[in-house]
Amino acid sequence: MSEQVQDSQWPLWEVFLQPPKGEAHEHAGSVHAATAEQALQNARDVYSRRGEAVSIWVVPSGAITASTPEDMGPFFDPGNDKAYRHPQFYKAPRGVRVF
């Protein structure tokens, strides 16, 4: 029983996969592993059995700093009222193809 208590709560690692076509790495899930190398191997076995990835990142879950849901309003708000960041804000003469 003592073995079971301590046996598998290895650190948690977040797994990010890059799909084949040069896209950005995307979060896939997590794995438990004793070392970074083992985390990579586990991530490959669990999340990429069918060529889902050309590259894998594993990151200790505790090392990630994330925004919180409470931030939603104030943290992201400044972007919403700045229409001049979008192309539609600017006028072009009628009939001219700007793009």
Added chain:
Amino acid sequence: MPEQSNSANTPAAAAEDPARLAEFEARIARGESIEPKDWMPERYRKQLIRMMSQHAHSEIVGMLPEGNWLTRAPSLRRKAGLLAKVQDEAGHGLYIYCGTETLGVDRQDLIQQLLNGTAKYSSIFNYPTLTWADIGCIGWFVDGAAIVNQTMLAHASYGPYARAMVRICKEENFHKRQGYEIMTTLAQGTPEQKAMAQEAVNRWWWPSLMMFGPSDKDSANSEELTRWGVKKKSNDDLRQRFVNLTVAQAKAIDLTLPDPDLVYNEATQNWDFGPIDWDEFWRVVRGDGPCNAERLAARNKAHDEGAWVRQAATAYAAKQQAAASEAA
């Protein structure tokens, strides 16, 4: 996975802050995805932990009936396919355990509940795999039923669960086709092979229909899970969809589904089917199925026999760390 708990005495989420609860339910109504750090009612969290961990356990225990035939698969092609399928089931268990951990539980505790028999898993895996045709039947019926259920769950309101389902659904299609090909081959084989296929169908059909869980009027959890967008369809609707899909597949390979009441209903455009033996279902759920004890014993044995691997990996990690700090 189907709802297996008959113990949930669903108290209303009365203790929750009504304003937050209203905002939460509004988010569900708008079809928003609930993410791990979002506020959620305790009941929602508890129900998800129960449902997702049962689902994960089912994937893990589901390896056992099939593992029984790995060394006896009739050809290398079949063996490679079955091995890959069993490996997928292990992966599916891990996807869902990892999703469940985002709700603030430890995988270790969940696994402990499975090993000590306090957790439930899908009752279908408490039936034995007596012949090779059972492996075909599991892929065709059991994975077929799982696809129907999980396609719905891919739209569940909890983001990590829904995303795990998307990943799983992609892989289950191979499982189902693998099983159906086995059945097709047997059904077109010698009279003995065809009889073996039919006999497996006879044994697996009704337990497969039970996989969707009790009728919604008898399902303690359904109402709450539906209100909170975890379930988008009723157990009965999913079961009907599975029956509708499977009838034509059975006909195509000339196997007979063991239900004399199975008849097409022009008015509803559904295949009506006979009554399900819910006494059997509850017997198996409560631990009295053909293989409940055997499955639990096999799972515990595998866990215990793997202890040295986990210890070795831990020791190796410690050694690596020591070497690294020495070098520094």
